[in-house]
Amino acid sequence: MAMGAQLIIIRGNSASGKTTTAQQLQLALQPAATLLIPQDVVRRDMLHAPDKSGNLALALIRDLAEFGRQNCRYVILEGILKKSVYGEMLQDISATFATPPLVYYFDLSFAETVRRHATQANASSFGRVELTQWWQAHDQLETEHERLFTSAETLAQRVRLILADLGV
Template identity: 45%
Template structure:
């Protein structure tokens, strides 16, 4: 059983990559999206103490109990809010956790965001922006030159080695 964490700014490609991984890995994979959990299910703000943290942790435990081979957790997951939770996950999962960070320039993420339905304005995206929000134990980092195929292939290879 493996846990893959996909982190980065809005519009960086995390959700697209997670959905491609879900298709590639099949029905033994559970996809947990921070946006869905925090904004849709809980309608909770994104700050220290958000109820999204214990719910994400509970869903990961549930996924383990259901014996999913791979659990994908994707979202901005900024270090200032989710850092302790992610450190706890790393401690628990150790080498079975693959952490990926999407590090793209603001302009690239803004332009990508504008192609989405319900796109956010520049000021909103800028208020969320986290430059170099690295945890220090990332296994993979992707920039704007990494294609979706490359990202999926590199994560898939990392899964076989973990």
């Protein structure tokens, strides 16, 4: 059982860079002691659940986070994680960890997320219309431990900043 597991929440709009950041962070940490929970995998790939209040992903994400809290050193929860749908769950999960979570939100312009999406492997799977439908401007959780990422930071800078926040 891991004592003092640390919860790291990485949120933001589609194509903002959160998945890549979470994956690189996991590699930089002790990968075998780090549980990465991607919201898209849980909600869309595993459960095929709609992204609305009460969806089945909420319960499974809670269970996975609890497993990570008990068995891992780090738990990284990554996804769009809209405040209106996931905010209460994120607060509940955070309260189960001994230390406050580290929370990061990608606060990018819509134009920047469209630009970043065009460079991704799945760029032809969906486009501007879907990005517009999913867009949530400034959807911060507004917790005392939330940091904002902008388009100014590189991937390496984001990972270094989170590692520094972790004291690693």
